[in-house]
Amino acid sequence: MLTYTEVNSVEGEAGDFKVSLTKKPRYVIEDRCTGCTICVEYCPAKYPDQYNQEISMNKAVHIYFAQAIPLITYIDESCLYLKEKKCRICEGVCKNNAIDLNQTVERKDIQVGAIILASGIEPFDPKTKKEYRYGEFANVVTSMDYERLLCSTGPYQGDILRASDMKHPHKIAWIQCIGSRRVTSGDNSYCSAVCCTYTQKQVIVTKDHDAEADCTIFHNDIRSYGKDFERFFERTDKLPGVRFIRSYTSIVKEDPITKNITIRYSTTEDGVKEEEFDMVVLSVGLTPPADAASIADKYGIKLNSHNFCETNPVNPMITNRPGVFVSGGFQGPVDIPESVFSASGASSQIGELLNYRRGNLARERIYPPERDVSGEKPRIGIFICHCGANIGRIVNVPETVEYCKTLPNVVHAQEQLFSCATNSAKEISDMTREKGLNRVIVAACSPRTLEPLFRDTVREAGINQYYLEMANIREHNSWVHSKEKDDATQKAKDIIRKSLARACLLEPLQEFDLPVNKAALVVGGGVAGMNCALSIARQGHEVHLLEMDSELGGIARRIHYTLDGLDVQEYLRDLIRNVYQNHLIYVYHNAEITDASGYVGNFVTRVKSEKGTSEIKHGAAVIAIGADLYTPSEYLYGQDDRVITHLDLEDRVNKGDENIVNAQSLVMIQCVGCRNEDRNYCSRICCSQSVKNALKLKDVNPDMDIYILFRDMRTYGFNEDYYRDASNRDIKFIRFEPQEPPEVEPGESDEGRPVLKVTVTDFVLGNKLLLDADIVSLATAVIPSEATKNVASQFKVTLSPDGFFKEAHVKLRPVEFGTDGVYLCGMAHYPKFLRETINQAYGAAGRVLTLLSRDVVVASGSVCEVDENKCVSCGACITACTYGAIDFYETPKGRKARVNSVLCKGDGLCNTKCATNAIQLKHFTDEELLSEIDAAFTEFEDLLPLKRCC
């Protein structure tokens, strides 16, 4: 990894690039610095901390931020020595001689096969526009500033303070769309896509800080188009003291004494008014990287009109230069999940490009042999992490270390700044070897994040990895008791004491390798499934592609064009041809899954299809079954054939249906069947879909009156431009509120033409409008596919409250399931546009390849085990285990239950059902857990297990 490095130039071609780099001097020798930050303490040069938005000060030598990788210091240009050749204090205080003030710029060339541009975005700078008053009024901050203020590692350690008087603001206003959705010079015309939701997050966190806070959000449309965003918005809206006000605003003045800010806005009830706030947060949008032009130049790629990377609508991860890919924010304003799609997707495409030389540079990791410690009495080492300030600021770590040293069996206890840093991990290994430790306790954060790292650490030290125990003194302690320092220190001791009790009882466990079947199964032959299948197949793996219909294509067969002008049917024909022509893809039409069993790397799925019944063996499965369209019962749909859905409309526009293209007046109604009690989510694509159809109709019949009745126009990202275009072309947008939905009934126009009469309350004009429509088009909800429940139960994966498939983590693992070896893409995950689907399809392929390119996967050692002497073969465990991991076996002692360790997920339900305690979950045995419960309440000397150990 090369940090603090810039690219000068790129030569060559896909598969063989020569990249010339400049490594800037950090004046710190990376291998020697331990990140102890003593130098930071002594450095006399203070300057505004860039990471904290220059609100607080930092030193010339510093670590950029608490989670920086590598977690070591660097010296920047504010250094007194670099400026004036004086000081050099840091050199003197560094115990590792890691400071080197004579470092110079280093140039080097590297050879690479492909390049990914993940240069991200820049927040919009409101200083460029005087009207935002940023920099002029002390208490006007950007959302980035505010984000840092909220953060416990922020400028005031999580206290929200006003710059003018260092007091807590009580009344705070957010102004949305700063720098976005504006055609004025200096602003951006597109929607930044993330600000509505991040503002809601900031409001919720603000209310956590101060339940009495008065929060006001001045907004245009609320664009909660993402998965679960609608619920999030509702949750924010329902908080006491939170007001969402739909209004344009201007920042009028600052009170010369209180420094409060006055905002002028208007509401339909009260007209224009002014209100004073303690603090104003500008919800700034996203802009392309500041040096986008130079990036384009260096890499030889093209930019779009907004200065983001120009992308291909059917493969948004490629640039115009082969071998150079783009992911994340440089594609355009996106949220985290979409960034992860394209990151993983770009890696999959590079896999396709470089597959022929995969693995050539890999080296096998070799661990030292495992020491047998079974005969030894416990020798325990405890490492207590400060986690920078996360723990250390609340818990008295040195005191806790001293306490640990008094506990029995503890032969070593120490503190660490960041136990997870490379040097700290090495220290744990070294100390384990040096002191002959046979159990290690790391008192730090949740095992969910770092247990794998620390297991690896103890493995490096030559002891079994299950001899690691983690005591969570961050999430369970310092983060929740930040105001009760003494109690938190006591609690840290209690938690560690519990861990110690358990550690004494830990047993070494062996993990085992499972072979990986190299084939993949892709369920669903739509755009998502086909793209995913192709990407996997192009990397040399067989793919079984199941389509429940008699032909490939999915819902894309009903889409003819996109907003950016793509001919979808032509694209689809190409895609289908590529699938059929790929000799590694086996397509099953009319396919139905009758049974799916197995586990990561080794699935067996039975399929009924036109080929008869097949049994498919595969290592990975991708679920890409798409979504369905809600059939409306509202607005006379099904009763009057002039009421149609937006997909019907598109189809009929495309066919040139006379009734449609010659209509005098057409009304579109948005949010039909969603954003309501039954379906509390936004279908994401319908606003753009309606704008698309409206523009198309205007092309064919410029005289047609088109009305779009909407709640919030959610044309996020670059689609905003089309929305503006539509308004400019006299397409009328009328907003309605859910409590007063439009009404549709048959009637006659003034001229006596039979029409549909559409009544809607216009909230801007404050009166009822009566529209005559020849056609009413309903933007009906995207709903989970009918097959969802069956597929979910076959593959043992879960669904979200809205009935779409639930990914392993909304932000961080959006193409994976909690169930290993099963992946997700396309509309089965959530409604999304074609380009988002394609990003995600490649993303899923990337994750599949991570699995399939390995020869083995490792199964956990923490599985259940039956003590046959205690088993009375009652079968209680077998009925409890819905994974089918337990069976009866005949043994010399009679019929006994036995666990298939590969199928066992280690959930331990069987343990609670066994009347004789014959079945135990290894690593979480009753004895281990009871010892923790006892240790929580007892002085350690009295502990039962300990007496046994000693």
Add this chain to the structure above:
Amino acid sequence: MEFVLRAFSNGMDGVFLGGCRLNECNYITHGNYHALSMVLLFKKIMERIGLNPERIKIEFMSGAEANIFVETVNGFVRKVKELGPLGQAEGISEAQLKFKLEAISRLVPYIRLVERERLRMPLGSEDSYHKFFSSDEFERLFNETIGDKLAISQIISLLREKPLPTAEMAKSLGLTPSEVSKHLNTSSRQGLVRYDESQKCFALA
């Protein structure tokens, strides 16, 4: 149940169980439903031995619902503080409390069997669990199975200390003398207890 008992035996005044939302278990075994039924059953047992069933609470929430967690835990802590110390608040002496909890601990394997054979519910809604566990049907099943055993187990625990006359046992168990006699008859038939003529007391056989 063993873990919960261990916490109470260690002097805890309340036990809170948190789980993922029902139907959203990470595992297809849906252990949270099983936990719910365990807690409802345990409440019944607590009631039977004279402990306040509100000392145990289960609540389901997702990892993202920190607010619910905080509210629930704070509410529960307040509740338990109101209830006061375990045993003492219910007018049960420390020694009695100890033997009552021991009596249940010994029954855990049996309770597991009964739960499986007689009290297991199909996975359904949270409401259906609450409905079942407050039904007459459950009351009858509980009495037939666990209730009787619980009484006998407590009698044995009492007698382990010293032989006692029926009336005194009835007093400390909160049962009527006739109920105690019934259990004593059953137990003496099974050879667990005997009547000590000389002391006019029952004692362990």
